[in-house]
Amino acid sequence: MKVKIDLKNPLFLFAIVAAAVSLLLPAFAPRYxxxxxxxxxxxxxxxxxxxxxxxxxxxLFLGVSAFYGIGAYTYAVLSPGMPYYAAILxxxxxxxxxxxxxGMPFLKIRGPYFAIASYALVLLFGNxxxxxxxxxxxxxxxxxxxxSLSTIYTSLVIITLVTFIVALLIKRSxxxxxxxxxKGNEDVANVIGINTFRYKCLAFGICAFFxxxxxxxxxxxxxxxDTTIVFAPQIAFNTLVMGVFGGxxxxxxxxLSAFIISLLLELFGTKGDPYPFMVGMxxxxxIVIFFIPKGIESIFGRVEKRLKxxx
Amino acid sequence: MITTxxxxxxxxxxLGSIYSLVAVGMSLLYGVSQMINLAHGDFMIAGSYITFVxxxxxxxxxxxxxxxxxxIMGAIGVVLYKFVGFSxxxxxxxxxxxxxxxxxxxxxxxxWVLTNLLAWIFTANFKTYPSLPGSIxxxxxxxxxxxxxxxxxxxxxxxxxxxxxxxxWYGLGIRCVFDDDTAARLMGIKASRVHxxxxxxxxxxxxxxxxxxxxxxxxxxxxxxxYTMMAFVATILGGVGSIKGALLGGMIVxxxxxISMFFLAPxxxxxxxxxxxxxVLLIKPSGLFKTM
Numbered sequence: 001m002k003v004k005i006d007l008k009n010p011l012f013l014f015a016i017v018a019a020a021v022s023l024l025l026p027a028f029a030p031r032y033x034x035x036x037x038x039x040x041x042x043x044x045x046x047x048x049x050x051x052x053x054x055x056x057x058x059x060l061f062l063g064v065s066a067f068y069g070i071g072a073y074t075y076a077v078l079s080p081g082m083p084y085y086a087a088i089l090x091x092x093x094x095x096x097x098x099x100x101x102x103g104m105p106f107l108k109i110r111g112p113y114f115a116i117a118s119y120a121l122v123l124l125f126g127n128x129x130x131x132x133x134x135x136x137x138x139x140x141x142x143x144x145x146x147x148s149l150s151t152i153y154t155s156l157v158i159i160t161l162v163t164f165i166v167a168l169l170i171k172r173s174x175x176x177x178x179x180x181x182x183k184g185n186e187d188v189a190n191v192i193g194i195n196t197f198r199y200k201c202l203a204f205g206i207c208a209f210f211x212x213x214x215x216x217x218x219x220x221x222x223x224x225x226d227t228t229i230v231f232a233p234q235i236a237f238n239t240l241v242m243g244v245f246g247g248x249x250x251x252x253x254x255x256l257s258a259f260i261i262s263l264l265l266e267l268f269g270t271k272g273d274p275y276p277f278m279v280g281m282x283x284x285x286x287i288v289i290f291f292i293p294k295g296i297e298s299i300f301g302r303v304e305k306r307l308k309x310x311x
Numbered sequence: 312m313i314t315t316x317x318x319x320x321x322x323x324x325x326l327g328s329i330y331s332l333v334a335v336g337m338s339l340l341y342g343v344s345q346m347i348n349l350a351h352g353d354f355m356i357a358g359s360y361i362t363f364v365x366x367x368x369x370x371x372x373x374x375x376x377x378x379x380x381x382x383i384m385g386a387i388g389v390v391l392y393k394f395v396g397f398s399x400x401x402x403x404x405x406x407x408x409x410x411x412x413x414x415x416x417x418x419x420x421x422x423w424v425l426t427n428l429l430a431w432i433f434t435a436n437f438k439t440y441p442s443l444p445g446s447i448x449x450x451x452x453x454x455x456x457x458x459x460x461x462x463x464x465x466x467x468x469x470x471x472x473x474x475x476x477x478x479x480w481y482g483l484g485i486r487c488v489f490d491d492d493t494a495a496r497l498m499g500i501k502a503s504r505v506h507x508x509x510x511x512x513x514x515x516x517x518x519x520x521x522x523x524x525x526x527x528x529x530x531x532x533x534x535x536x537x538y539t540m541m542a543f544v545a546t547i548l549g550g551v552g553s554i555k556g557a558l559l560g561g562m563i564v565x566x567x568x569x570i571s572m573f574f575l576a577p578x579x580x581x582x583x584x585x586x587x588x589x590x591v592l593l594i595k596p597s598g599l600f601k602t603m
Contacts, residue, residue: 060415109592112347112411113547117588119349119419120540124585131578233536237423244416275431282423289416290396 022157026150034149036266041156042218043262046239047246047254048163049210052170053203055249058183059107059114061204063121064211064239067095069231071212072219073129076142079220084147088155088216095212096205103204107197110186119236126231133227141226144219155217163210167251170206179203183249234278238265241285247297257296314451319569325458325527327565328465329355332520333542334549334557335469336513342552342603343489343509345407346397346414350421351517351542353535358384358521360429363530366440373442374460377522384518388510401506422535429532437529461523466558468519472512473554476603485509486603489552537581541568544588550598559599 022041026034046064054061074091082090102121109117133139170176178199181189190196219225242261246253261281269277292298333355340346348354358380365376392398400413446455476482487495488505496502524530545564549556564584571583591598 060412062419105589105593109589111408112415113592113596115415116347116349116540116543117592119536120543120581120585120588123536123540123581127578127581131576134578135576237419240416240419273431275427278427279424279431282420282427285416285420285423289413289420293413 019157019161023154026153031149034153036263038149038153038156038218038221039266040259040262041153041160042214043238043242043265044255044258045156045160045163045214046211046235047242047258048160048167048251049207049214050239050243051246051249051251051254052167052210053207054243055251055254056171056176056179056183057200057203058248059110059200060112061118061207062115062236062240063118064236065231065233066118066121066125066236067099067208067211068215068235069122069125069129069227070098070208071095071215072225072230073142074212075216075219076144076225079144084151084220085155088159088213091216092209092213096209099208100201100205103201107200107204122231122233122236126227129231130227141224141229143224144222146223147220149221152217152221156214159210159213159217163213164251164255166206166210170203171251175199175202180249238262238281241281241288244285245288245295247295247300250295250297250300253295253297253300315573317452319573320566321452321454321458321462323566323569324462324562325565326568327545327562328461329520329524329561330538330541330545330564331469331558331561332465332516332523333538334545334561335472335554336516337539337542338546338549338552338554338557339509340513341546343485344397344401344506345410345492346401347411347418348421348513349415349418349539350425350535351418351513352537352539353422353425353532354384354387354514354517355521355524355538356530356532356535357387357425357429358518359525359530360433360438360521360532361518362522362525363433363438363440366525373440373522373526377464377519380522381515381518384521385511385515388512388514389507391514392507392510397510398503398506402503426532426535433532435531435533437531439529440525442526457526461527464519464523468516469554469558472516473558473603476554481508489603540581541584544584544591547588547596547598548591550600553598553600553603556598556600 022037025037029037046068050061050064053059071091071094074094075087078087078090106117107114170179178189178194178196181192181194182196182199186196215230219230222229238261242258243254245261246255246257261284265277265281288295294301333351337348337351340348340351361383362373362376362380365371365379366373369376396417397414400410400417403410405413443457443460446453447459448454476485484495484500485505485508487498487500488502492502495505541564542561545560546557547560548563549558549560564587567587568580568584571580575583
C-alpha cells in the first residue's frame with residue numbers, strides 16, 4: 001500500500017499548513033484561545049477515533065464516554081509515578097485491552113442491539129469504577145497534578161494528527177477494505193474469507209485506544225475528575241452528532257464538522273445556561289438525519305463533481 | 312429471614328412494574344413499528360414531570376393525575392408519530408436495517424432534547440411532592456401503599472392491553488402488522504392507523520410509568536438512561552414485540568436487581584443486569600416469547 005504524497009494537491013498543502021499552524025499556536029496565542037482549541041482538538045480526535053469503528057464498520061457506537069472515562073481514570077491512577085507521555089500511552093493501551101476483551105462477547109451482537117448495549121457501557125463502567133472507588137480506595141474523586149496548557153495542547157494536536165493518519169491508513173489498507181465489507185454485508189464478508197470477528201475486535205480496540213489517549217491527555221487540564229465528569233453521556237452525544245454531521249466513514253467530513261461544532265460549543269455552550277445550546281445540538285441532529293443524511297461528505301462530493309465537470 | 316425474602320420479592324416486583332411499563336412500550340414500538348426508542352425512559356421521566364406539575368400546581372391526588380398524565384403522554388405519542396417524521400419513515404420503502412438505524416439516531420437526539428429541555432425548565436435539582444402516605448403491616452413486613460399501588464396498577468393494565476391485542480378484532484390487525492407490515496397493507500389493513508395506535512399505547516404506558524415513578528422517588532431529568540436500559544433488557548428477555556414477555560421480563564429484571572442490590576451492592580446492579588443482557592443476546596436472542 002502506498003500513500004501518494006502530492007505536493008501540488010491543494011488539499012494536501014492545506015493540511016500541512018493547518019497542522020503547522022495548530023502546532024505553533026501556543027507560541028503566540030493567548031490562554032483563552034488555547035483552552036478553546038484544546039476542546040476542539042479533543043473532539044476532532046474523538047470523531048476520528050469514533051469513525052474507525054462506526055464509520056468503517058457501520059456498528060453504531062454510542063458509548064464513547066465509557067472509554068473516555070477509563071482513559072481518564074487510568075491516567076489519574078498512573079500519573080503520580082509516571083511521566084505525562086508515558087501515562088498517556090499506558091491509558092491508551094489499557095483502553096485497547098479492555099475494548100478487545102469486551103469486544104469478544106460484545107461484538108457478536110449486531111445492529112441496533114449493539115448500539116443500545118454500547119450506550120449502556122457508559123453506565124456499566126461508570127458504576128463499576130464508582131463502586132471500586134467507594135469500596136476499595138475510599139475516595140469520591142481524584143486530584144491530578146496539572147500540566148501546562150501548551151503541553152496538553154501540543155500533545156492533543158499530535159494525537160489528533162496521529163489518529164487521522166492511522167484512520168486514513170486503515171481506510172486504504174486491506175484491513176480497511178475488510179471493515180467496509182463488514183459494513184456492506186457481514187455474512188458475505190465472512191463467506192469470502194474475512195475474519196470478521198477479529199477485524200471487528202481490532203477496530204473496536206483501535207477506536208478505544210485513541211479515545212483513551214485523548215482523555216488521558218486532556219485529564220490534567222481540570223486537575224480533578226470523578227465519575228460524573230468523565231463518564232458524561234454528553235461527550236458520547238457530541239461525538240455522535242459531529243460524526244453523523246460529517247458523514248459516516250468520512251474522515252475529512254468528520255474533521256470539519258467536529259471543528260465547526262466544537263468551536264461553536266466552546267463559544268456558546270460554556271457561557272451561562274448550557275441547556276439551550278444542548279437542545280440545539282439535539283435539533284441539529286434531527287435536521288441532519290432528515291435533510292442531509294450523508295452529512296458534509298455529500299456536499300464535498302457535489303463540489304468535487306462540479307470541479308471535475310469544469311475541468 | 313422470610314420477611315427479608317418477602318421484602319426482596321415485593322421490591323423486586325415494584326421495580327419490575329416500572330420496568331415493565333417502559334418495556335411494553337419499547338417492545339411494541341420495536342416489534343410492530345420497527346422503531347427502537349432509546350428515549351423511552353426519558354419519556355417516562357417527562358411523564359413524571361407532568362405529574363409533578365399537576366400535583367404541585369393543582370393540589371390533586373397523584374392517583375387522579377396519573378390518568379391525565381397518561382392521556383397527555385399518549386397525545387404526545389400521536390403528535391410525534393404524525394408530525395415529527397416517524398410516519399414518513401414508516402411509509403418510506405426502506406430496508407429494515409436502515410429504518411432501525413434512522414430511528415435509533417432520531418431517538419438518541421430525542422434523549423438530548425428532552426433531558427436538556429427538562430433541565431432547562433425545572434433545573435437539574437431533585438424534585439418531589441408529598442406522595443401517598445400510609446403502609447400496610449403484615450407480620451414484620453412493612454408494605455408502603457404507594458409500592459402496592461404501583462404493582463397493582465401495572466399488572467392489570469398490561470394484562471388488559473394484552474387481552475385487547477389477543478382477543479379483539481382490532482388486535483388482530485395489530486398482530487398482522489407485527490407479523491408482516493407489507494402483507495398487512497395488501498390485506499387492506501390501515502397500517503398507518505395501527506402504528507398510530509401503537510405510538511399512543513406506548514407513550515401512554517410511559518406516562519403511567521412516569522406518574523408511578525414520581526410517586527415513589529424524587530425526580531431529576533437525567534434518570535431516563537438507566538430505565539431505558541433496564542426496559543431494553545426486559546424487552547430482549549421477553550422477546551421483541553411480546554406484551555406478556557415484556558411484563559415477565561420486567562419482573563425478572565426487577566427481581567434480579569433487588570436481589571443483587573441486597574446481596575452485592577447497589578452500584579453493581581447495572582453490571583449484573585448487563586451480564587444478563589449479554590447472556591440473553593448470546594444464548595437466546597429471540598427471547599422467551601415469539602408471539603405477541
